[in-house]
Amino acid sequence: MENPETPVKPNTFNVGDKVVVNYRIKEGEKARIQPYEGLVISKKGSGMSRTFTVRRIANGGLGLERIFPEFSPNIESIVVKAAGKVRRAKLYYMRERVGKLAMKVKEKRG
Template sequence: MDKIINAVETNYKKEDIPEIRPGDTVRVNVKVVEGEGEKKRERIQPFEGLVIKIRGAGLGRSFTVRKMGADRVGVERIFPFHSPSISSIEVLKKGKVRRAKLYYLRDVKGKIRIKERKD
């Protein structure tokens, strides 16, 4: 059974995924399709924020990115690592944190500092 699952997963796995950890600041470039029919247009939309969670394994592995939007409203988005709608992932800063899940950042008001990792 595992051989069958691995054979199917290899067709859909992406190889160019950078190493991401909670606390990192990333920019995820997402393919967005606008319009329908002949007016269908595809563009790249960047989503930049802090990785607060990584979960799963294999094709089901995903990460959650949180950014501060307009009027200091937090916006979170969940991205599957191997999604075809993700064109690229860039690590802008590597953060040094002591937790795997950074849910406490949801309640923090104002600007929070996360120390930078040096590796």
């Protein structure tokens, strides 16, 4: 059951956007912020349990995906670097792409 008093962030990004997720990681007693930059390929769920998947291409051309809970207290910020223009709600076809096309999406003009 969701807590109705929990503040809801406005929906600031969409599928197809290139984002940087600044995620707080605890290692023992130390905490650091790790930026994770990539393409939002899906959004799932509703309410406080909503999640989104970010895909990036690591060194060596290996594709990595990470699922973030949208309302996680460990997320410091979500910065939209470029707004994308797509016609699909889920961009799972991006997993099959290789090379420069692996992260290419039309940009919104505006």
